[in-house]
Amino acid sequence: EIRDAALALLSDGPLKGKKALVTAGPTLEAIDPVRFISNRSSGKQGYAIAAALAELGAEVTLVSGPTNLAVPQGVKRIAVESAEEMLAASEAALPLDVAVMVAAVADWRPAQAADEKIKKDKAGIPAISLVETPDILATLAKGKKRPKLVVGFAAETENLEAHARAKIAKKGCDWIIANDVSGDVMGGAENEVLLITKDSAETWPRMAKEAVARKLAEKIAAELGAKPRQRK
Template sequence: MLAGKRITLIIGGGIAAYKCLDLIRRLRGAGADVTPVLTRAGTEFVTPLSVAALAGARVFQDLFDLKDESEMGHIQLSRAADLLVVAPATADMMAKMAGGHADDLATTLLLATDKPVLMAPAMNLRMWGHPATQRNLAQLRADGVAVVGPENGDMACGEHGPGRMAEPADILTAIAAALGPKPLIGKRVLVTSGPTHEPIDPVRYIANRSSGAQGTAIAAALRDLGADVVFVTGPASVAPPAGVQVVAVETAQQMLHAVEAELPVDAAIMAAAVADWRVENNFTQKIKKAPESIPILTFSENPDILKTLSSHVMRPPLVIGFAAETENVIKNATAKRARKGCDWIVANDVSAETGIMGGTENAVHLVTMDGVEDWPRLPKSEVGHRLAARIAEALT
């Protein structure tokens, strides 16, 4: 997958540095050559000996190595790779990168390089959400730095939330995408994501447990393959990916209008969990609790966005729907594909015990006119990359 590719891996100073040992193993297993750069803080978590043993190469640490610097070694090192990877990218490292600092070997390499850079952030959730870190993130993305993660999860500090470094398998996938071909350049792809919120009154609404994580992963993977992505999203808990056109909506009716407004496109992936019904008599004022008085809600069916798009006068060449089921998954998904008129259905079991709805993993079945493909349980990012690859095959 990465045969002959040269990766400079900058290991930052965070507890997640231990994952880099597995990442190095995976990179070499994929055929890549790894040049490790270990920061001073990084040595508090992994040793130069363990890194060198797995990389099969010398570990670089000191900017002022006289032998190398007599030949401007830091310039050569910064440009000899096909890709520079920073993992973990701590809050401090991100701040230095965004500010153009060059006070050690790692930051000097990053400032001197003319090659693409990918970073995998990792830090406490409060640090990740801090306005300073988010400003630095926006600046780095504007500078062209690719980002993988972070994920939600348990942290070494005992807290739970966003800030956990992406898993080595996901970083490897992001590296392959950064270095791989861009078969979707020139293609415009629409992705819907997240739940819809159907108002009952100004403070209450009907919704579902969709986080938007799978739609976001699909949009990011399509972007990585060169597509011009339009991302129509409901009120999701997962932030939309960078580098795509974001159209924010709230209700199913708004989503349908947004989808139609973006036509024509080469493909449409309807990953949003759209509410089937809306409250016809939604209240303009907050409903007050009154003795012996329970409000009566009248429901209307929401527009069927997938079916509408599948029969649209500007129907995309490839229309993909999703089927979130709790029983008879493949049977129901197969029937849904025929009923809606779409080309593919991505089906999954969202029963409570699976942990898939709102979780970080997914186990899907790809239903097409040719049959059913059963995919193993994978991180949602990997599902996104697999689906994006299949879409690229269909469109090119």
């Protein structure tokens, strides 16, 4: 950790001295001690973004749900499972210059996680009643210590730009990376995205997730360069 911080300080990249948070991977919401609800996010895009920001000199905290990926060089990873844990770890990383919320956070979790494994024979088929998980993106974007730049992701199967614009308005974030998951994107090596800001939209060609990450990191560096962070 000390070594990573030192590396970030020594770096000459355009994000030198900037603090970045990236969330990545799925969340895992317990039904009981063995069963859970999760999703097919591989974490690849988020890990690639964390790596790209670190390469540009940022001090990067990566809050990650369960994945099989190695921690990128120079990145500090905090491993979490549930949306609630992800929120707590993300808030603990404040203050920040930029937060890139790539994780596929569960929208709902079981209302109660059973303490014991639910037995098949006990009482017929259980129902899983759900409650909403905390909205990590909106919490950070609307919080008192709001990062200078808050970037969300939106996985959509249709009307990408309209959904992304609605999400910017609702969540209070600055940019949305919208990607079309109607194909085989989740878990794949490539991504095809739109970058939506309050007043612009860019369509990026299909490219490797690492290339999406580098392009986004450069955009972030340009944006933060234009508005230097005020150290308190």
